[in-house]
Amino acid sequence: MSRTLDPHLELLTRLAQPSELRILLLVLDGVGDLTTADQPRTALELADTPHLDALATRSALGRIVPVARGVTPGSGPGHLALFGYDVTRPETDIGRGVLEALGIDLDLRPGDVAARGNFATADADGNLTDRRAGRIPTAECQRLVTKLREHLAASGVTDPEVILEAGEGHRFVLVLRGDGLSPALVDTDPQRLGAPPLDPAPAEGAFDTEKARATATAVQRLLTLFHEALADEPQANRTLLRGFSTLPHLPSMRDLYGLRCGAFAAYPLYRGVAKACGMEVFEVPKDLGKAVDAVAKRQDDYDYVFFHVKPTDAAGEDGDVAEKARVIEEVDRQLPRFLDLGFDVVAITGDHSTPAPMKAHSWHPVPLLLHGPRCFVDDCTRFDEKQAILGHLGTFPSRHLMGLLLANAGRLAKYGA
């Protein structure tokens, strides 16, 4: 790939050198939380975490800022930053269509164009009356997707290849596979009622207008077929598409850092993001103990292991700080087993904060714990938001974590003589 890297990543790539030392990155999704008048203690502060406390006492603490002060990241940028990428650069953008496809574990290939679909309702004049078709249940969505597939097969249209998968509720994923496709299309969802869906069309500033126009024509033909297939449906008689996108062309972590990387995650979205960075990915059980077993079996093949814990984020999204603390305690109980895996450098952090009082991702800095033979043992005695402020590592952008991990593993050469 001839693409230029951002200067920081280019520097790390220049300095990267081999070493025997191995790295474990334990991501507690959305772990950072907030103190407010109504929630005086964060989940990390509430949790009873003897093992994390003991590790903090032998480690360096600090905080990372995922994208920039005040900027709330989605799961894609949150993780890509942890892996060292500058997520403000457009080439790291993971579009909504791709994210949706990764989220249902679709095997996306380079060049595939993915879009997120909604089933919707239009009136007799073709104007939208419900952009979510009355929020039909998932089973209904699956029936409709099967119907579309059958109609498509009967139509004889085979180029580009079309992959359709039902998602949750009214959502589905459309993937186009073939030569000469472009993701530079506008959404067909007009984002308002009383108007018809928009026609597929090249986006303004599309890089290759010719390809975009051809892709728009192919999508138009598909939508006409879908429309025919859904003509007799009382609710879901239209489809809306948005977030046309392809897998980002990211340089792999192996090429960047010389690391053999393994990703272990129970949820497909995180495996998808890891795969986009060139990691080998493994689906692990949701049971944390069994997931650690899975890592134990395969870890010897990797210099760098990314392990993803989802329920911290889910509890934050639910606004349930007690449940979030309970999940953290579960991680704490498994911590000795993680440490027994024998990694030389262990980092524990999150891809972003998901404060329970906000029930959503947020921009707040995320506590970071870094353990290794050269980490600088500071005075912190607990892994939580407030102690992290006082830690040796300070507060810095998430994308600089990779340099610290490599350095602590002896994997960065000296810069300049």
Next chain:
Amino acid sequence: MSRTLDPHLELLTRLAQPSELRILLLVLDGVGDLTTADQPRTALELADTPHLDALATRSALGRIVPVARGVTPGSGPGHLALFGYDVTRPETDIGRGVLEALGIDLDLRPGDVAARGNFATADADGNLTDRRAGRIPTAECQRLVTKLREHLAASGVTDPEVILEAGEGHRFVLVLRGDGLSPALVDTDPQRLGAPPLDPAPAEGAFDTEKARATATAVQRLLTLFHEALADEPQANRTLLRGFSTLPHLPSMRDLYGLRCGAFAAYPLYRGVAKACGMEVFEVPKDLGKAVDAVAKRQDDYDYVFFHVKPTDAAGEDGDVAEKARVIEEVDRQLPRFLDLGFDVVAITGDHSTPAPMKAHSWHPVPLLLHGPRCFVDDCTRFDEKQAILGHLGTFPSRHLMGLLLANAGRLAKYGA
């Protein structure tokens, strides 16, 4: 010079204004250290430093990151960053040949091409059997360099001018001086045994291929002469060259900041780096008391004085934390004399950390003390790594120190109306 500056340096240059206030930067080379299970206290924590403590109580503390999180700098980048340069930009790169030349106090001039040389051993077929000629002693190296000089003089080759100086052990420095030279040559050291030395050749992507080719031809002619001269040597019958480089074309600190800068250092490398930034340089005795005397004599000519203390780094490299603490105590004893020199703004820091447990330079942030009438007296009572975390100045890139020094000396105008 028409070269563009990095935006931060350009900003400082735009805002720089005259003032009577004078700055002293005291660099304790490699002063930052590490706490580990085996070394629970750093050299700064171990040292008994009543004067530094008293100064810390009246000062602002903080920490500087030399290049980027996790990146370990060499002495060149470590110092250039303290002087305000963005050392990730290629024009600040100080090559190995130049560094070696500066290290033996060779009077390098702009345009001179310097290379680091090794005496080596080749077998009858010309294949290398020892890239260091059995690590010959320095005296032997000096004899060989004299022999090369004499052979060269006898050959009548005078263009480019050739300067040869013996270094330590098997090392020497070659400098070419003349018009139309280029440093863009590959190393002739193949970095392995069983192969002959490589021929001098233009490096891939050489900016001026014509010049690089002409320089390669000149070097080839020299190597042939060297080869003849060494034909009867049992061990050192070949020379290997690497790190062809010229002095970096840095804008001078006078042009950038309007400062008359004086550098006082006992070791030539640091004088060399300072000279590359346009400072006037003075060799001072290794005895710290006598070195302060030398500063006292010349300081009135300068707005900014850089004083370099080497033994903190040397003790770190030796893994001797007690010796490092002892050196710090020696600096502490001289501190009242430094302060009596009457500088308005005094900063004490390091170019990087050299933790005793690592016996090497490292990436860890370096404690910084800044004293001046407007420095913000924070709550820190000791100059050490842990208090520095909590200081008013926070943790920031080394290259931003220059702005703080200028501001504290009243040498930066307001930005914008």
